[in-house]
Amino acid sequence: MAAPHPKDPGTRSTAAVLRFAPSPNGLLHLGHALSAFENRAMADRLGGRLLLRIEDIDTTRCRPDFEAAAREDLAWLGLSFDGPVRRQSDHSDAYRAALDRLDAMGLIFASFESRSELKALADRREAETGHPWPRDPDGAPLYAGRGRSLSREARSGLIAAGQPHALRLDMAAALARIGAPLGWTEVDEAGRPAREVIAHPERWGDVVLARKDVGTSYHLSVVVDDALQGVTHVVRGLDLIEATAVHRLLQDLLGLPVPLYRHHRLITGPDGRKLSKSEQATGLRALRGAGATPADVRRMIGIDS
Ligand code: GLU
8 A cells, every 4th residue: 555645644535646557568658758747747736646557467568678668768757656666467466356256246258269260250250241240449359259158167177278268258247237327537637527428348348357378457457456556537548548448347346446537638640640669759768869858758749838
């Protein structure tokens, strides 16, 4: 549990808590800078704390040198964080416990098809029906495999035999369990409620919550951490707004508190697309190497005030 903010020792239960949560699977770019500055600005406005969380559950892609580079780049920008840093790879037990709870509620099933098999299955359904098979907001076909029909014994046997698999949320069962429609409050840059958003978790189908090689997913670990860290305001890019629907569903199923959300504008490249970690030109390190200052970065992302 993080220590109370030194400036605000008496009002801890009501003080705002925000987090910036990069994944160290590449170098930070201008989009990360915007997100970090947006978080810092709102935390300061609300007199709250800003935590740094390292989202490194995918050990096949995350690297300690990327984490070190991220922390150095953030310090170069003049961004500071409050309280201890939480590194997700240190907390797999917490995510496992949440997964076990959902499993005990009968909401988890295992699937053993590979991504390419699932794509072929969706293509076949499209050919059979003449209609496009639905895709999730990331563009992947909704799950059309037979995992849900496997018995518990068959599932345990395959897992024990070391078969690659994904553990999925049974979306229909999860929605039936919560009953009421889901939504969240979107706040403006000052943290004031601006609009109510209806959540559509069904758009994700039977979303993956863990895999054999990565024992949790972004969706599961982020809701567990936001709750454990007492996060009151989640500030992140618009590219994650559809994911928030899954987060709202998981919060309701697990009985977790619901933060306020702000999904901010994205920085796009010259081609109009969202920046990626592999594009050198917009990387903070490359810009710094080319002589840019933190003030230049602020101007480039449009927060020169
Ligand atoms: N780790 C995510 C990313 O780097 C951010 C997650 C979040 O803010 O919820 O895109």
